Every structure is written in structure tokens, then in C-alpha cells.
Amino acid sequence: MIESLTGDAGVRESLEQLRPSGDAVEALARVSWSVLTEPGDGVAGALIEELGASDALRLALGAGNAAGPEVSSRALADGRARWKTRADARSVVDALRGARDVGARLLIPGDAHWPTSLDDLGVHAPAVLWVRGDPRLLSAAPRVAIVGARAASAYGEMLAGDFAGELAAGGAVVVSGGAYGIDGAGHRAALVVGGKTVAFLAGGVDRAYPQGHQQLLRRIVETGAVVSEVPCGTAPTKWRFLSRNRLIAAVSDATVVVEAGWRSGSLNTAGHAAALGRPLGAVPGPVTSASSAGCHRLLREYDARCVTTTAEIRELWGDGPPGTSPGRGTDPDQSRVLDAMSSRDARAAAELSRRSGLAPERVNALLGLLELEGAVRRVEGGWQRARVSERRG
Known part of the structure; x- marks a missing residue:
């Protein structure tokens, strides 16, 4: 062929x-x-x-x-x-012509703007990416995923907009899935402040989905990027939405779930982020709200960080105030060790070696440095990541 x-x-x-x-x-x-x-x-x-x-x-x-x-x-x-x-x-041939007709670009591994973070998906990484808009945003940093429920409350959409707007105004690329609710609020807020945003679609980049977001996706193409791994002409399906979520998690330096029900698809994105060792944040809501049950589940079961401000979101990838995230963003090996740790459960050095993919000797050396910086603490049963309130300035 x-x-x-x-x-x-x-x-x-x-x-x-x-x-x-x-x-x-x-x-x-x-x-x-x-x-x-x-x-x-x-x-x-x-x-x-x-x-x-x-x-x-x-x-x-x-x-x-x-x-x-x-x-x-x-x-x-x-x-x-x-x-x-x-x-x-x-x-x-139809895939190539369809992409050409809508002005899309083709990215493959090894290209200048291929997001190498997708390589962490291993054999499940995409073979190609079809991009409408600016492909450079896929390798720009930092990138933060703002995701959540389609049937979002006014509270959820307000927070998603506030967070995404402030983050985009500060130079972060807001990543989401182009859906109604939290996704749309995040994309719109980034556009309003003149920031950059990327939408990953479950269907081809030539098909605006949902239909009600045709204008929004058109605006994203103009200043940001609309991306898919499936060829033009491909319809979105339930399976493709779930698969798309792994790309959102893998391409982002951190994932924040603003509002989600107990079985929300956003938990799938969060699960991918956790499996990849990406920082994961969740926004709490009223304990009586079904719309926040998924976020509370992430805080309890997925070791997500509780985030309530833009500054706390930035701390997820090490861009907080001085002293809030020692070692992050300087030595990538330190970041890998910190990402392998929990602030709640003790983990042995051997387990941290397995999770981070670093040699045991390297992990032990880094733990000593991070302890001196106040980023981690030795406890019974192993090591924990220090909470922000415990870290030295």
C-alpha cells in the first residue's frame, strides 16, 4: 500500500x-x-x-x-x-485531502513541535496528530488541563473560567476537550484574555463537536489549536472520547478537575494523569453537591491535590511562590521523584524507584537533597511529600 x-x-x-x-x-x-x-x-x-x-x-x-x-x-x-x-x-488519500481542505497540519514523532510527553503513553501513543491552528502550542510550556462535567453548575463554570483566564493570562496554555460545561468555560476564558488554548477532539478536526461549539472551535483554531489523532471525517464515539482523554492527560504538565459527578468522564482523564505520574488537582465543592462528588472521590482515592486558587494550581507543576515547590522545574529527576510521592501515604524508596523509573541509588540521593530543601519528609514506613504549609521558605 x-x-x-x-x-x-x-x-x-x-x-x-x-x-x-x-x-x-x-x-x-x-x-x-x-x-x-x-x-x-x-x-x-x-x-x-x-x-x-x-x-x-x-x-x-x-x-x-x-x-x-x-x-x-x-x-x-x-x-x-x-x-x-x-x-x-x-x-x-481521503484522510490527506480532508486535512488539506481544512488547512490542517500533520505531526508525527520526531517533528519539531511533536509533544514528546505523549511518548510516555508507550505503545498506546498516537501514530500521528492532525492539527488545525498553531502546532507550536503542543510543545509550549506550561500546559495545564482544565476539565470537568458537561452538565456543570454555575459555580463550576465560574471557577473554571476564573482559573483558566488567570492561568492563560500568565502564559500557560489551557488544554481541554472542547465539550460543553467546564471544558467550554475554560476555553472561552483563555480566549477572552488573549491567551492560548488547545482543544483535543474525539473526532476529526474537520468536524465541530458538539455542534453548539462550532463558533468556539473556530475561534480556537484562529489563535490556538484544535487537535485529533483520528483522520478527518471520523465521527466521535464514546470509545474515542475515552481514548482522547489519555492525550489530554499526557500532553499536560498538570490536570485540574474543576467539577465532576461520581461517574464523570473527567475521572477517566484524571485516572490517566495519575497513571502517568502527572500532577493532579481537584477543586472541592459542597459535600451535598452531586456535581462535586467526583472531585471529592479524586481527593480521597487518587491522591489528588486540593486546589482552590490559581496559585495552588501553579504549584502543581512547580510554578508557585518561592519555597512552595522546591526542586520542581530545575532537576527533572527531582520532579520524577516528587511525582512518585504522596503527601498522605508513606512510600518506601524502593517503591519510589519503581514509580519514577530511576535507579535506587539515584532515588536515595535525591531524597536526601529534597529533605534538606523541605520538599519531603522521612516518616515511619518510608517517605512523604511535604505539604505546602510545612515547607521552608
Whole structure:
């Protein structure tokens, strides 16, 4: 399939408009994978990781079982059964033309503005990103996700707007999902103050969803970015919304849930942030409010930080007042150790090594430095992250 596509003059022309430089064969292979697979397909991701996008595609659509140690013959056979139903060169051509028609850009890993934080998703990382707007915002820092309930209360929308507006005015990129409620309030507030905002969609970037946010998404394209991992023409589905949430969590330096019910989809985003070791904040609400039950659940079960001000949100990624977050933003290894810690539960150095991915000797050395700075404390059973009120100025 790749060979026939690279020989097509129309395909080459579309690709040059979407991505003026770079390896055309690699880009076409990755576009093909975005057509063949549903978001987060781990078997496809493992093949691409092992063989490269082009060789993985040839194996997926050809014969043989030499998939490598990470993909069993059974997994490859199951994958082929899924992928071959979409193995149509015309669909790849349509994806490229659809993106070209709406002025989208194509990003693949290794490009200048590819958000390398997505690589933390491993085999579940996206093969490509389709971007309308400014792709530079995906690698700008800091990026903070403001998410929450679609059926938000006036209280929730007010707080989301206040937080997003102040953060955007201070230079942060506000990331969300373009939905009604908290997402929309965050996007609008960032635009009002002249800040930057990025919306990740569950469908193609050519499809405004929800329909009521057509104008909002158009405004985001003008000064921010609208992003998706699925090709133009793809409809949003429940599964794609859930998969989209992992991108919001992975691309952001911190995730803040402003308001969420007990089973809100925002908890899915929060779960991804927690699994990736990203700082997670939750805004408390009235204990009698069903709209805040999910936030209270995050505070209790996910070790989320309670945030009530913009300054407290900035502390999540180490941009608070002097002395509020020692070591964050200077040594990335210190940040990894702090992200692996809890302010409530003691964790042994060995557990911190496992969670942070650092060698035990390195973790022990960093813990000593962080203890001197007042960022952590030694307690019975291991180590805890110090609360803000306990840290030295």
C-alpha cells in the first residue's frame, strides 16, 4: 500500500502541504496506521515501536508471523483481522485531502513541535496528530488541563473560567476537550484574555463537536489549536472520547478537575494523569453537591491535590511562590521523584524507584537533597511529600 501511495502525485502534493519537510514514507505509513486502527491500539503501537511504521505496516497487511517478542502470533492475527477491514488506499488519500481542505497540519514523532510527553503513553501513543491552528502550542510550556462535567453548575463554570483566564493570562496554555460545561468555560476564558488554548477532539478536526461549539472551535483554531489523532471525517464515539482523554492527560504538565459527578468522564482523564505520574488537582465543592462528588472521590482515592486558587494550581507543576515547590522545574529527576510521592501515604524508596523509573541509588540521593530543601519528609514506613504549609521558605 505504501509503494502505491508514494507513487501518487496527488498524495505527494497533499503531504507536502500538510508537512512540508521530513520523511514522506514514514509519514504516509503513520497516516495509514491512523486510518487502520482505533486510538490507543496497543498491538499496532508495539509493532511500530519494534519495526518502525513502514515495516510494521507491511507485516500487518502481509504474511508471516515474525512480529517480535512484544507481539505474539495470536495478537498479530487478531490485529490483522481488525485492520484489514480498513486497509484501503483510498481512505488514506481521503484522510490527506480532508486535512488539506481544512488547512490542517500533520505531526508525527520526531517533528519539531511533536509533544514528546505523549511518548510516555508507550505503545498506546498516537501514530500521528492532525492539527488545525498553531502546532507550536503542543510543545509550549506550561500546559495545564482544565476539565470537568458537561452538565456543570454555575459555580463550576465560574471557577473554571476564573482559573483558566488567570492561568492563560500568565502564559500557560489551557488544554481541554472542547465539550460543553467546564471544558467550554475554560476555553472561552483563555480566549477572552488573549491567551492560548488547545482543544483535543474525539473526532476529526474537520468536524465541530458538539455542534453548539462550532463558533468556539473556530475561534480556537484562529489563535490556538484544535487537535485529533483520528483522520478527518471520523465521527466521535464514546470509545474515542475515552481514548482522547489519555492525550489530554499526557500532553499536560498538570490536570485540574474543576467539577465532576461520581461517574464523570473527567475521572477517566484524571485516572490517566495519575497513571502517568502527572500532577493532579481537584477543586472541592459542597459535600451535598452531586456535581462535586467526583472531585471529592479524586481527593480521597487518587491522591489528588486540593486546589482552590490559581496559585495552588501553579504549584502543581512547580510554578508557585518561592519555597512552595522546591526542586520542581530545575532537576527533572527531582520532579520524577516528587511525582512518585504522596503527601498522605508513606512510600518506601524502593517503591519510589519503581514509580519514577530511576535507579535506587539515584532515588536515595535525591531524597536526601529534597529533605534538606523541605520538599519531603522521612516518616515511619518510608517517605512523604511535604505539604505546602510545612515547607521552608
